[in-house]
Amino acid sequence: MALTGGGYDAVRPVLYLDPANGRLHMVAASLDNAPFVYYASSTDQGGQWSPAQAVDPNEYPDSSGNTRYAAVHANGSNIYIVARTVDQTLWTKYYTTFVRSTNGGQDWTDHEKLASWTAFLSGEYGLSLAGVGDRLYMGYEVGGGLYFREYTGVPWGDNTWVDLGETGAWPSITQATDGQAWMMWEDGGSLKMRHYDG
Numbered sequence: 001m002a003l004t005g006g007g008y009d010a011v012r013p014v015l016y017l018d019p020a021n022g023r024l025h026m027v028a029a030s031l032d033n034a035p036f037v038y039y040a041s042s043t044d045q046g047g048q049w050s051p052a053q054a055v056d057p058n059e060y061p062d063s064s065g066n067t068r069y070a071a072v073h074a075n076g077s078n079i080y081i082v083a084r085t086v087d088q089t090l091w092t093k094y095y096t097t098f099v100r101s102t103n104g105g106q107d108w109t110d111h112e113k114l115a116s117w118t119a120f121l122s123g124e125y126g127l128s129l130a131g132v133g134d135r136l137y138m139g140y141e142v143g144g145g146l147y148f149r150e151y152t153g154v155p156w157g158d159n160t161w162v163d164l165g166e167t168g169a170w171p172s173i174t175q176a177t178d179g180q181a182w183m184m185w186e187d188g189g190s191l192k193m194r195h196y197d198g
Helices: none
Strands: 010-017 024-030 037-042 053-055 066-075 078-087 093-101 112-118 127-132 135-142 145-151 169-175 181-187 190-196
Touching: 010 066, 024 066, 024 078, 037 066, 037 078, 066 127, 078 127, 078 135, 093 135, 112 135, 135 169, 135 181, 145 169, 145 181
Parallel strands: 127 169
Antiparallel strands: 010 024, 024 037, 037 053, 066 078, 078 093, 093 112, 127 135, 135 145, 169 181, 181 190
16 A cells, blocks of 8 residues: 655654554655655554645755654644754754644644754764653754653753763654653664663
8 A cells, every 4th residue: 555655755654553542643754855754644543544744844944954754643633743854055954843733633833943953963863752642752862962852742841861971873762651761772783771760
């Protein structure tokens, strides 16, 4: 089944199944040539999908900004997307941004910039989003350091360094309903994990 067709050039898909209503949500990044992330949802376990939307979380939507990675979380009619974008207008700069819908994906807010940094401080190491209900946690990398941020409503909380002594890339975060959370990342070919007991 082709979920996105035509002019869409989607890569790195991420799925989230909302336990509140059983709705399946998909977000995918563009293939290094568009500012958008692509979003669609299914109410029948992936049999049929809504038309794919081009959602724009980009800091510079009219420039050379490209959204390379995205993640999605949902709670009923509230849908949240975080994205990692690269802009190469004057020099290479990375952004982590956030958009949300409060009406099931019909309308989206303007982007909120959560972090920005220049290329010499980082590579492109994705990002990860986890949550319970409308409380979210995002994990990401800047300059080899691992960070997370908490969202309990606008605005997001402050950046928190996972550990002053830890470096790594490709963070993955997950969260349990009792407040526990786990973050795992790659560091020099090894996998490391941090457990938060809530």
